[in-house]
Amino acid sequence: MQIERLVQMIFYIISRKKVTAKELAEYFGVSTRTIYRDITTLTLSGIPIVSKKGSGGGISLLDGYTLNRSFLTNEEQLQVYQGLQILQASNYPEADQALNKIGSLFNQLPAEDWLEIDFSYWGSSDDEKITISELRRAITQKKLLRFDYFNSELQRSNREVEPLRLIFKSHAWYIVGYCRHNQDIRVFRLSRMKRINVLDETFDRALAEDFSLGDSTYSTEYVTFKLRFSPEMAYRLFDEFQEDQVKRCSSDCYLVTVQYPMNEWTYHRLLSFGPYVEILEPVEARSELKKRALKIAQQYNQEEDI
Template structure:
């Protein structure tokens, strides 16, 4: 990637009194011809790359030059930083090293202007729309946010939280923050948050380093084990919804999923989303409860 090589080349030259084109070519695994083209690009960008022939000569930066001077335009810097942040999040090799190097050059704060994420539903009023930039601002600058929250039973509550992290997990966005109402760190699903407002009040709290988004089941043995048989027709959803070690192939080509679930409204509403393509094999109590719900639904269509 030429941009990365150019930035690293400036650092490399700045850290030495003189270097040769051959040395740079070996360092960056390109030809000396490419190095000379890169040096010309740096010069055109305003980087004072100098060269001298003879003994003690070589390539060097003009005395007094500091790498805080702009190498790229603000827009180009922004695109590079954000692209590398995406690579870092996906564990791309050496992305963090490159990000740190470029971060040392680009001193000013950059705002993400290339990406828009709208958390409101289609047809929502404009006042309900919150962009990822607003949420990022609240998290990075430690501003409280207030909103109406609807739980899985559609019960409404007014919340004010100290937003600590924005997370995308399992097809949905979540905000992790300290809830002033519950006086504890909680996770809020974005689709259930309405009328989100970034407040002027600030806070100082940080997310604990040992915090995990995964719930801790202290009494896991009391949670029933479900054995679910899924039709092969719905196979495309299984590895999006379940872990690999929870899914096994049956002799008839269908799939068996073994997982712990509470006997709750959420569980049965979730399983009903698979329609006729899932059957509860165990526990028996869950089979009966799902059948009753299915009959209630059928009763709506006499």
């Protein structure tokens, strides 16, 4: 829609100070004639856009011009303000200064702290905490990360990784980066990264534009699990599964259909539900969990015989 393009055009010009009509046309996918018509529309609406032809010319906003706060609705102002509060909670650099400026502009009073972002696990010490600010610095300034990493079998290894992207997916944070040990792009779950250090050493690498977490070497083959849960586990189901994965049965039990890999992580996760879960499918997973449960029972039986 034209109105959306006009709004985006203003912020595009503000962020780049000076642009050309050709650049705007390519960015918005329209003709230069359309761009000139949009500029005329903005000028007539009171936005002081200056257009100069010739060498060194271009399209810019009049020096000293700032957008009036009425340009944004109250809801949009609140969204901007709350976005800055999220950055402030994650210790993002200079977020406090930006928050105060926006608060003054929007007549928003700084609210009490309502959000805290902490990547460390429960009970961890302060020296194990890592913030978004530190990870942002490592990624944007291309600083090498060094950390201890625990895989799904709890095997520890020391890694040096060139961090390229921070991703939040399926209730967890991940770092995507080039692992110098494996000499390949790998995905590391943040909760398994311990003693993280941002080094002074820099690197020169970028993540492919078509990178997808689903295509990474972290991915594995998933199969469909059908699980039956006792009502005692109802409090955990909607914390750990999607609503459309859970179905309540007439017998007061719950059926869950979910995609899991056939690996150690899956069996450890299911064992955490104790006797309150039963694997219906696949058959091989049902047999494997039964074997592990019997092994646990045998261990305790041996202790009673001692």
